[in-house]
Amino acid sequence: MRRRWLLVSIGWLATAAVATLIGLGAIRLVGESITGTPGGVRGEDEIARALAADPPPSSPTGAPAATAAPATATPPAASPPAGARRSFATAGGTAVAECTPEGIRLVSWSPAQGFRARDADRGPDDDVEVRFEGAAGRYELKLRCLGGEPVAVEDD
Numbered sequence: 001m002r003r004r005w006l007l008v009s010i011g012w013l014a015t016a017a018v019a020t021l022i023g024l025g026a027i028r029l030v031g032e033s034i035t036g037t038p039g040g041v042r043g044e045d046e047i048a049r050a051l052a053a054d055p056p057p058s059s060p061t062g063a064p065a066a067t068a069a070p071a072t073a074t075p076p077a078a079s080p081p082a083g084a085r086r087s088f089a090t091a092g093g094t095a096v097a098e099c100t101p102e103g104i105r106l107v108s109w110s111p112a113q114g115f116r117a118r119d120a121d122r123g124p125d126d127d128v129e130v131r132f133e134g135a136a137g138r139y140e141l142k143l144r145c146l147g148g149e150p151v152a153v154e155d156d
Contacts, residue, residue: 086150092132092139093117099145104128106143115139127153 085098085107093111097104102124111117115134122128129142144153 084149088141088143088150088152090132090139090141091136092134093130095130095141095143097128097143097150099148099150100124104143104145104150106130109141 085096087094087096091112092115093109095109096107098107099105103126105124106120106122106128109117109120109130111132111134114136115132118131118133120130127142127144129140131141132139142153143150145151
């Protein structure tokens with residue numbers, strides 16, 4: 001009887017060891033995509049150099065209000081390239097839009113935690129809109145192209 005328990009224990013330990021080795025081998029084959037950060041970990045100096053070299057884009061986001069802030073009527077001095085993209089944010093969620101030759105188009109939208117996206121009109125059209133609803137309220141984004149750049153406008 002003792003011998004049987006000894007064999008069962010040794011068999012269980014051997015099986016656990018083999019399973020562990022197989023798992024480690026599989027992780028090694030897959031590489032950093034499971035266990036590491038894609039592109040590696042960056043140090044403070046490298047991040048500071050990257051931030052100094054690439055100035056952030058100067059595209060402000062929409063105001064987090066019940067409706068997005070109205071757009072200014074002043075067109076930009078230089079026409080932005082076709083397909084200019086811009087992101088907009090409200091307390092209910094965010095949306096990314098781009099101007100195309102066919103009109104404005106919603107590229108993507110994402111509700112904030114506790115909200116749901118409703119009635120998304122993705123375009124392309126003269127204007128597009130998305131509504132975010134949640135327990136904290138309702139937020140609408142209505143967007144239009146002005147001077148080749150997406151802007152938020154008041155909902156009619």
